Amino acid sequence: MQALQGAELGAFTFFASPLPHDVCGSNGLPLTPNSIKILGRFQILKTITHPRLCQYVDISRGKHERLIVVAEHYEHSLQDLLKQHHPVSSEKVLQIAYEVLEGLTFMNRHGVVHRALSPHNVLLDRKGKVKLAKFGLYHMTDHGADVDFPIGYPSYLAPEVIAQGSFYLSEGSVVEAPLPSGPKADVWSVGMLLFELCAGRQLLQNIEISERLKFIITLGCMDDIVTVLAEEHGCLDVIRELPDNVQTLLRRCLMFPPSKRPTPAQLLEEPVFVGVASLYPAYQNPVSLFSSSPRCAHLELPEDLNELCKGDGQDYLSERTVDEVYHLWCLAGGDLEKELTNKDIIQSKPPVCTLPNFIFEDGESFGQSRDRSFLLDDTTVTLSLCQLRNRLRDVTGEAYYPLLEDEHCGLPQSNSSTELSAASNLPLIIRERDTEYQLTRIVLFDRLLKAYPYKKNQVWKEARVDVPPLLRGLAWATLLGVEGDIQAKYDAIDKDTAIPTDRQIEVDIPRCHQYDELLSSPQGHVKFRRVLKAWVVSHPDLVYWQGLDSLCAPFLYLNFNNEALAYACMSAFIPKYLYDFFLKDNSHVIQEYLTVFSQMIAFHDPELSNHLNEIGFIPDLYAIPWFLTMFTHVFPLHKIFHLWDTLLLGNSSFPFCIGVAILQQLRDRLLANGFNECILLFSDLPEIDIERCVRESISLFCWTPKSATFRQHAQTAKPLSDGIGIGRPLAYYSSDYHDYPDLPNTDLSREPLKLxxxxxxxxxxxSSEDLIDLCELTGPAHFKTPVKRPKTVKTKILAVDIRSAEDFGRGHVQGSVNIPYGSACTPDGELLQCPATHLLATHKGRVIVVLSNIMKNAATFAAHLVKLNYPRVCVLDGGMNKMKSTGLLTVPSPQI
Known part of the structure; x- marks a missing residue:
């Protein structure tokens, strides 16, 4: 995206053609509205960035198929030059011609044809350079098929375009649609524009369409069209006085047969522009974040470095990109429809004035004729930035240039730093709508992302606070560790050859998050299909399971114009959180996952676990769609974004905590209901407070020992170089959040169990490793993970040794209590009430670790504690036999 600089934001509106309501497509589903189709095609226009093109920013869909387009805008255009009523100099004509052709050539490389060139659509920036506007209207409307008005202006349309006439699919015509216009059609329009500039006035504005058609037909018989035009409009003397190179340029543009007319790219290479071309350096495409090319290869610093120092009066906002400024404008209260209504572009009418036109059998008609407001109003309204600048007036320059080496880089030193610090403690939904706060977060993340992967750890650290919605797609990619030339990898995958999975993908896509306008568009379906197919083809050991489309949806939405990045993110996400879930036979993986989840419910909420087990409402009945799609099947996208902002900071065990947090929000209803009621409750999941869910998930995660969620079918991950993810203050007593993946196997690690x-x-x-950390035991270095613990943190664990008193006396974990299994339990395994068991009641709420030499006894003892609603009960894997080898057991001093 280009910086705003001296540009403004402009908006224009038009209506898409309405479709009949009682017609369905071949798949039996209602037809996609034309406005949705246009919205989908529009997205690629945002990626076409060039100094000669006005940057497209956004498109908004309103009622009755109304669309509002936002783009970079300038007040001056070629129309202003023509209003001066005197010929433009030859040098200026050649400059304008070259710049217009530069813009046309660049858009042609992206498969876009302007087709709507006119003096008021060729804008001029503050330096007098050309900026082509509305160049995407022809593309986004499918060459005019999705609107009821022609694209282009008769005075400037090429002869072959006028000869085709108008064609609208909505008319029900069976005639085959004409071929879309090619780049040569724009060259004719350029010739007409240049001709008017040379003549010094607009020539063809007052001619009726019929007369225009006759004149065009006449031109087809002429060899020298330029001379005929000059004679027709009384400016032959002016044209004859033009330099030869300008006359040659006009004749090359105004060639009647398209076959003889050059394309914009060919015209740029002709000798007429030899002297002009040297003044324009070749445009360098900006290097993307994920690429094999150095991002700063073309970085140039000014000779005088003092030019980088900005004064207090510098307009820092204008240095931000167009999309950032528009995003902040919306947060500051900007309303597109209100702006257009204030300029009388959108006019509301009472319902009685919108009654249709009825025609009776005798031909008499009642009502009104077609409302001309549904045709194209070419007016562009400038969006005022005054309200936004007033909101940001207290934000000083330091906020726009944060020092990344500063520990407090997230909070700029400004007059409003106190308010920003307070804003960081507000609910996330409020922070995302706070203009000043979002400005600081966007600027900070923008700088950190540009320094990726060098600043990867700092991205993680800032993502703990929140992720700015505008940069969420790139932020997620960095959190997932995406690197390298992702486009080359994606392009190398065969996404066209038919495979058996194609049919299932075609069935699933029209049902996946289709409430969203972007994903429900035809372009969205095409991109869905390509990304999903790329994943299936590139992972031959895995298969497509229903739910993969839901997993793809958040990544595709955030990276709609970058399929390669959506694919790369999904490919990094699945191994981390859904390792082996997409095997052809994944039953053992799913069953292990659900079993661990059941244990997590019992660990954190034994009362709820007991109730659900009594009524037979097991996770197999409701949780498979949760985990197979990482909750994307049950939550809308806006909730998934907030949920995954935190999920991506945690390891593969964090989804268990999310699942438990969801159950706890429904806890009262679940405890009060039986099996049938619970089934009905989950068939239509009630509203879930996602912010509360995230908050409680983090708390549950911090209370869960890292080995408690051990699974055989989990990817072995490498620990991060710096602690920056979600914290486990219980297990590590660290003041910082950490993302601790599963550590390499040691003698003290969890042992795999049969299902x-x-x-x-x-x-x-x-694991014994966790017990050592939890009890803060000290011993041999190779048994201890060095952990920095704040002195203020107190132990929150109770180790219960259920061995006999004799075994306990021979050696035990320091600080553990002895409750012999034989004296605490009946032969049937029931827990007896005795002074030793009363000790547990005083420690209820701590993590209780049951220690024994016999694992069956430990599991039984723990099960009875859960039955008595003791939370956070776990068992030492491998028993005390593992602890004996550590040398960390203590023996009580003999009594004297």
């Missing part, structure tokens, strides 16, 4: 054994246990097991 049948895992299902037989109610409480999770934890």
């Amino acid at each position: 049948s054994e895992l299902k037989a246990e109610v409480s999770p097991r934890i």
Whole structure:
């Protein structure tokens, strides 16, 4: 995106053709509204960035198929030069011609033809350079097929375009649609514009269409069209006085047969522009964040570095990109429809004035004729930035240039820093709508992302606070560790050859998040299909399961114009959170996952776990869509964005905590209902407070020992170089958040269990390594993970040793309590009430680790604690036999 600089934001509106309501497509679904089609095609226009083109920013869909387009805008245009009523100098004509052709050539490379060139659509910036406006109208409307008005202006349309006439699919015509215009049609329009500039006035504005058609037909018989035009409009003397190179240029543009007319690219290479071309350096496409090319290869610093120092009166906002300024304008209260209504572009009418026109059998008609407001109003309204600048008046220059080495770079030193600090503690939905706060976050993330991967750790650190919605797509990619030339990798995948999965993908896409206008557009469906197929083809050991489309949806929405990045993000996300979920036979993976989830419910909320088990409402009945799609199947996209902002900071065990947090929000209803009511409750999941869900998920995650969620079918990840993810203050007593993936296997790690054994246990097991950390034991360096613990944190764990008193006396974990299994439990395994068990009641709420040499006894003892609603109960994996080898057991001093 280009910086705003001296540009403004402009908006114009038009209506798409309405479709009949009682007609369905071949798939039996209602036809996609033309406005949705236009919205989907529009998106690619935002990526076409060039100094000669006005940058497209956004498109908004309103009622009755109304569309509002926002783009870079300038007040001056060629229309102003023509109003001066004197010929433009030859040098200026050649400059304008070259710049217009530069813009046309660039858009042609992207498959776009202007087709709407006119003096008021060729804008001029503050330096007098050309900026082509409305160049995407022909493309976004499918060459005019989706609107009821012609694209282009008769005075400037090429002869072959006028000869085609108008064609609208909505008319029900069976005639085959004409071929779309090519680049040569724009060259004729350029010739007409240049001719008027040379003549010094607009020549063809007052001619009726019929007369215009006759004149065009006449031109087809002439060899020298330029001379005929000059004679027709009384400016032959002026044209004859033009330099030869300008006359040659006009004749090359105004060639009647398209076959003889050059394209814009060919015209730029002709000798007429030899002297002009040297004044314009070749345009360098900006290098994307994920590419094999150095991002600063073309970086040039000014000779005088003092030019980089800005004064207090500098307009820092104008240095931000157009899309950033528009985003902030919307946050500051900008309303597109209100702006257009204030300029009388949108006019509201009472319902009685909108009654249709009825025609009776005798031909008599009642009502009104077609409302001309549904035709194109070419007026562009400038969006005032005054309100936005007033909101940001207290934000000083330091906020626009944060120092990344500063520990507090997220809070700029300005008059409003106190307010910004307070804003960071507000609910996320409020922070995302706070203009000043979002400005600082966007600027900070923009700088950090440009320094990726060098500043990867700092991106993680700032993402803990929040992720600005405008940069969420790139931020997620960095959190997932996407690097390298992703476009080359994506292009190398065969996405066209038919495969067996194609049919299922075609069935799933029209049902995936189709409430969203972007994903429901035909372009959205095409991109969905390509990204999903790329993933299936590039992972031959995995298969397509229903739900993969839902996983793809957030990444595609955020990277709609970058399929390669959407694919790369999805390819990095699935191994981290859904490892082996997409095997052809994934039953063992799913069953292990659901069993661990059941243990997490019992660990955090034993009362709820007991109730759900009593009524037989097991996770298999409701949780598979949760985890197979990482909640994208059950939540709308706007909730998924907030949920995944935190999910991506955690490891593969964090989804368990999200699942438990969802159940706890529904806790009262679940406890009060039986099996049938619970089934009905989850068939239409009630509204979930996502911010509360995220907050409680983090708390649950912090209370969960890292090995309690151990799974055999989880990807072994490498620890981060710096602690920056979601924290586990219980396990590590660290003041910072950490993302600790599964550590490499050691003698003290969790041992894999058979699925049948895992299902037989109610409480999770934890490793000896975790127990050592939780109890803050000190010992040999190779048994201890060095952890920095604040002195203010107190132990929140109770180690319960259920061995006999004799075994306990021979060696035990420091600080553990002895409740012998034989004296605390009946032969049937029931827990007895005794002084030792009363000790547990005083520690209810701590993490209770059951220690024993016999794992069956430990599991039984833990199960009875859960039955008595003791939370956070777990069992030491491998028993005390593992702890003996550590040398960390203590023996009580003999009594004297």
